[in-house]
Amino acid sequence: MLRGIAIAMIIGAAIIGVYYILAPQLNQLSVEEELSKALGQIQSGLTYDKFVNMVDSQRNALIQKMPQKTIDLILEQARKLPTTVSESIQDMASKLGSNSQSVVYSKQGSFVGLEGNDAKGKAIIIVAGKAAFLRFQDFEVTNGPDLHVYITTGDDISSGIDLGKLKGSIGDQNYDLSGVDLKTYDTVVIYSQPFQIHFAMAKLA
Numbered sequence: 509m510l511r512g513i514a515i516a517m518i519i520g521a522a523i524i525g526v527y528y529i530l531a532p533q534l535n536q537l538s539v540e541e542e543l544s545k546a547l548g549q550i551q552s553g554l555t556y557d558k559f560v561n562m563v564d565s566q567r568n569a570l571i572q573k574m575p576q577k578t579i580d581l582i583l584e585q586a587r588k589l590p591t592t593v594s595e596s597i598q599d600m601a602s603k604l605g606s607n608s609q610s611v612v613y614s615k616q617g618s619f620v621g622l623e624g625n626d627a628k629g630k631a632i633i634i635v636a637g638k639a640a641f642l643r644f645q646d647f648e649v650t651n652g653p654d655l656h657v658y659i660t661t662g663d664d665i666s667s668g669i670d671l672g673k674l675k676g677s678i679g680d681q682n683y684d685l686s687g688v689d690l691k692t693y694d695t696v697v698i699y700s701q702p703f704q705i706h707f708a709m710a711k712l713a
């Protein structure tokens with residue numbers, strides 16, 4: 509009898525182990541299938557990859573008729589697909605025609621997540637000779653669709669400057685600030701263009 513109980517316990521443990529290994533994969537498959545079905549109902553043949561790579565006007569037209577559930581599925585899928593980048597200070601300094609000896613650290617601030625998203629790392633304005641650039645160091649943010657980097661006053665996107673697409677949701681990266689009045693702006697914002705969501709911000713001081 510004891511032997512039978514021992515065998516049952518071993519089988520039970522094995523089943524639980526298999527469940528914990530397979531459950532996340534099955535859940536991810538379920539989310540992807542649900543998203544694929546939801547996007548297909550909006551436009552035949554539409555996939556997550558096609559959606560995120562659309563031109564703004566096409567994508568915005570689709571978003572206007574998207575139920576919130578579909579938007580939530582897109583955001584959930586993006587979170588599972590982080591992107592990485594690794595740029596050095598010298599990469600940008602040399603691009604701007606400067607050298608490491610002329611690099612001076614100016615304003616900086618720490619990232620905080622917004623609207624339920626996570627973020628960490630520092631945003632630093634670096635002056636290199638007559639040029640300047642924005643550097644993200646030890647940076648990480650929840651990934652999202654079409655994230656852009658803004659330098660703003662407060663977190664007002666409408667009066668800020670779009671520095672371009674976020675190069676990666678994880679890793680050190682640089683953004684050119686040529687022509688930007690550094691005295692005017694005091695905040696860096698990571699912003700999802702299609703869904704108008706603030707993912708993160710860093711106050712510069």
